Amino acid sequence: MSFFTSLSGLQAAQTDMSTISHNLSNVSTNGFKKSVTQFADVIASTANSNPTQMVGSGTVVKAVRQQFSQGGFTQSSSALDVAISGDGFFIVKGDEKSGNGVAFTRNGSFQVNAERYVTDAQGNKLQVYPVDGSGAVVATGLGSTVSLRLPQTSGTPEATENVKMSLNLNATSAIPSQAARFDDTDYAFDRFDPGTYNQSAQTTIYDANGNALTLTNYFVRESKPTTDDATSTWKVYSFIGDQQLNSGTDPEVSTPITMTFDSTGKLSTPSTPTTFSGFLAPGATSEQVIKLDFGNSTTQVSSPFSLNSSSQDGSAVGQIEGVTIGEDGTVMASFSNGDSQALGKVVLATFSNAAGLRQL
Incomplete structure (x- = not known):
């Protein structure tokens, strides 16, 4: 004994x-x-x-x-490392092929697998509540949880229709057509010859598929104020790639925009947005209408050329750039086009007898 x-x-x-x-x-x-x-x-x-x-x-x-007492917190560099302050467990679900069911863990170190699911180290998928566009939960309960998956893109492409520019053209600029020439050719605008224009400005726009295109405007001074005429005129040649945009009504002739400034340097014409016709984006089968608006803040004063602002209303499909998890468990994704999207809300499970859970 x-x-x-x-x-x-x-x-x-x-x-x-x-x-x-x-x-x-x-x-x-x-x-x-x-x-x-x-x-x-x-x-x-x-x-x-x-x-x-x-x-x-x-x-x-x-x-x-x-012993389920609160442990210490350690800061990490991963946006998918989270910790629980207080009671509760993250809910994870195994792959159907593996036969693993729902499990619960306090380990908040998650990663993204090849299928863009957020998983723990064992490959179990983190469960979240589905949310609407504002981040509000739309369904609750264990049966309503979904596996958190990161999207690759966000939004739908929008073709640029309206372009706005605000700039200043130097009132002391020379007239390129009056510059001395050392051959017997007459002056002609050539976008590849900087001597034939005064300034240029570029704006990124988008076609219907969200492809980025570059709109380049070349500014050419045509006249200076005289005793009989206090106005100044400029021509604006607009190109997207190798296509010159047409501001006129004749489809056979690409007409540049004519800008007129009064004696104070205020823009007189055009007073409304200029509509370009006939532009076909690469691979497109229908024309893309683009309007260029210089607004009321475009000036001609005796100071260097400056592009004060430039905007357009098109957009590309956004590529995912980052993920954050808020203190309330809301998962937010940010995208290259400036969009942000709520992906779900992390679910925490609590038990009246946590010590009764079986370790796996």
């Missing part, structure tokens, strides 16, 4: 040492909760009810229980 009593103590001590070793080996494991071994003494069965005459028969391991 005494041998069994001693042996039970050794066996219990071995279990305790195994538990301690397990705790030590996981000291750097994210979300790990240590376990403690609980013991109970063994009392020999006897008909004698006198407690002073009862003899113990050793010890037995009653339970190995996890």
